[in-house]
């Protein structure tokens with residue numbers, strides 16, 4: 001007998017090939033054949049300049065190059081180096097000083113923060129709640145841990161954040177679960193580019209204030225795109241709301257250095273909780289360090305040291321902030337160019353505010369991706385639509401794309 005499988009699948013549905021990689025591969029093949037200029041590659045989830053080169057902040061690259069051998073060779077403490085922990089607190093909260101007790105654990109990327117929080121704050125068999133437009137790995141993280149995803153409709157018929165469905169799903173799940181982990185990807189969600197408004201946040205707070213005090217809710221705010229979503233203080237305006245929830249609700253911010261410091265491959269992030277008591281904050285650091293020890297042990301030291309150096313040198317910090325602002329404004333201009341052009345030609349988009357991506361709702365995403373591929377336009381299929389990475393293409397292409405997408409949808413009938 002020929003053995004063709006050895007893995008224990010444990011109920012996980014693992015596809016042969018990731019749809020994203022297929023789309024990325026097709027775009028690369030088209031570029032190899034026809035050249036960069038002839039192709040729109042809006043598949044990539046990283047920021048590229050107008051000449052299709054990856055943006056790397058100079059101040060960050062320089063600080064990396066100046067590291068000593070020990071700065072990257074030595075193990076970092078599991079929860080992060082003391083200097084990184086101090087720096088990442090400032091980076092995540094900006095000028096806001098939390099009233100709650102803050103617990104911090106370093107992780108290799110925001111992905112690590114999310115899987116760690118899901119592991120520690122939900123039980124096997126639980127359902128994890130997120131919005132119906134979501135980043136695919138949430139589902140993988142849940143299934144990898146013997147859990148599953150439940151979604152609420154992110155928008156109502158008027159295109160407003162759907163608090164009613166959020167409330168319904170929270171109460172439905174808490175009828176059967178003692179713990180509930182909720183993931184909200186804001187500001188500038190992947191794939192929609194939506195950011196919760198202050199009114200949306202007051203709605204979230206009203207729902208969470210109504211949760212039975214016996215139940216334990218962990219609210220993960222996946223803030224991967226926060227520093228490209230708008231002015232630093234404005235995009236952090238929600239912090240006082242999550243800093244003022246009841247004791248049975250634990251907000252956890254998944255704060256990633258991937259985009260903020262253009263360090264995607266360096267794998268650096270932190271999870272930061274806002275706890276009502278010092279005991280809950282200490283327990284957070286204990287349980288999250290324990291999971292880290294078993295999953296990846298310590299996180300890379302080099303990027304932690306870079307961030308520590310940036311935050312301990314006001315001039316360097318200013319340089320980094322100024323550089324990021326320049327690229328952020330370029331990104332915001334691209335997003336708005338796409339949004340305006342879509343409005344002009346009547347192409348429907350999912351409510352968008354800022355960030356790396358815009359999504360077009362469409363019933364058969366693969367058909368649309370294929371048809372656009374024939375026109376050398378490469379996008380990513382998501383459930384219920386197609387995602388355009390405005391982070392990856394120049395503003396003139398962002399302005400031109402909506403009409404072509406609209407025309408292609410019409411051709412598909």
Ligand SMILES: Cc1ncc(COP(=O)(O)O)c(C=O)c1O
Nearest residue numbers: 109110111135190222224256258
């Ligand atoms: C919504 C969202 N959350 C989290 C991440 C985490 O990225 P990383 O693990 O590189 O920090 C990403 C990256 O693409 C993302 O799109």
